[in-house]
Amino acid sequence: MGQLIKLQDYVSRYEQDIFLYPSRFVRLKRQQWERLKDIWENGDVNNKNSQKDLSILLEDEKQPIIDKIKWIFRLRSKENEDDIIVRDEENEQEEDFGLQFTASFSIRPNSIEELKQQFLDQLFRFQMKWASSTLTEKSMVNHKYYYDEKLKFFLQRFPDTFLVLYNPVFLLKEAPVELEIIMVTPIDVWCISFLEEENHAVFIGSKNRFWSKRYENTEKKILNPLLALNRTEKIIQKLFRLHEIDLPIRKVVLSRNGYIDYQEVPYDVRLVEKRNLDEWFTSLRRLRSPLKHKQLKAAQMLLEYCQTTSMRRMEWEIFDEEKNIE
Template sequence: MAQLIKLQDYVSRYAQDIYLYPSRFVRLKKKQWEGVKEKWENGPVQLEEINGYGHSEEQSNTILQKIKSIVRNSETPQSGPKQDSPIGLDDDQETMIDDDEIEMLNNIQTIEGLKQHFLDQLLPFQLKWASSTLTEKSFIAKEFTNDPTLKFLLQRFPDTFLILYKPIFLLKKAPVEAELILVTPGAAICISFLEAEENAVFVGSKERFWIKKTKNKETKILNPLIALNRTDKIVKTLFEMYGVELPVQKLLLSRNGFIDYPLAPYGVQFIEKRNFDEWFSALRGMKSPLKHMQLKAAQVLLQYCQTTSIRRLEWESSQRQGDQN
């Protein structure tokens, strides 16, 4: 599962320590997947007991708590718990899966179904890390909680892929909206999605507008390369400023349509319905671990992203109590 390190202009804990949180996420995910899988494999008999067959309600509740403890269990944090945490919660002790979801596991029949259920339940956790820190939080727009493109990206790529989704950069005190940036161990890929009706054809040119053709209709759309080139320029400029040696790629992606551009400009890759599966399989099959230069690249990008957030109420209360003492 790819990691969402920046969502629009929301506060992100990855920006606090990009060298810590990606590996922490992988560790938490692995530990809690093992707990969910163990619970699922051993679940049916225990669930019968929970439902009251031959056991008292008190005994059933005890069994339920034992099952829940499997999922809550995670590795001991390397640096120990935060002593000054106003909310009393260390990241390594967070639970990725809600307790309410545990009882649903017995309805899942296959391991593939279990994997998909687990990934679905990780999405709220991903959004949490991409919109809150110990002291601050941002309010997530509803469009992101059910965004099919974001879900596709997070669930279908490896853990070592870091995603900046519709980030807003603050350059010379001016906010600049960017396209998707996928930071992999081998490259930073700037991606523009070009998707509409099934089998739509996008006729490209150097003009400001392209033509979108469907069955019996033609409409104009803004040239998607404008935003893609702007994103590419931002990333390359920042990388040059900080000595980030990571290739930058430009990619125009249409999963359900076709791109018709006979004299395509140099330096941009078109991925559409005819070659999407091949491209996707190659990228998804990348087995390289997180790399130092990749994390440095992500750190540089996060450093220039705009952040809009408020202080957590828990933190404000803690500070007031400290002042009174």
């Protein structure tokens, strides 16, 4: 399951520490999946005690957030404590804040595939929280993203080590620029532009500003997807050169339900459509490389240039007021 490290201009937990959260997510997913599968295989999915013991995917709000905030503040305020110990305890409490969950199944899955899909759907909602909130900040999420099939495609069908920036907003020279989808793998970076409309539509590519789309007996012009794709690539290239990051950048126009006809396609662009989708998709899924330092460094650099729009959590506002009264 790919990791959503940036969604639009929402605040992301990964921005706080890109070298911590990806490996933590991989570990959490693996542990909780094995635990859930074990319970399912033993027929205890609907057992209340099993549900109570499981810690996955639906955030546990039984302990008021304000109490957790106060606990962390007391740690920070302690005197004569070893800084490393305090920091470790604080990180552990913050992890509890973001990672305590309880799985709940109203209907027992009939197969392992159904179980996997339920697990992934709940994990998707969990990822949305990580991609739109931190301990102190949160962003107002457009609910369309919870039903975005393209977003789910990246998060539910690619390896855990793939880091996804979904239509990120970059802040360059104080001007916001929305880019195409960026996927940072352990060995390269993919810039991806979707070209999907009606099933079996045919897109006729060219070097012009507009392409043609043919569907049944109609034809209309659409904006050339390579324009936004090339802009995304150029921005990443400049940032990589500036920060001396050496990762190949690849470009793909993706049409999972249609066809692309482009006789003189540029050499550095890959067209992926119904006829070769499985080949491209399988080649990426087969990549079993673990997270790499240069990959995380590249992701960290990209996040530094992303715009973030968020607000302080109300719980922190209340806590600040209580602290001032004291």
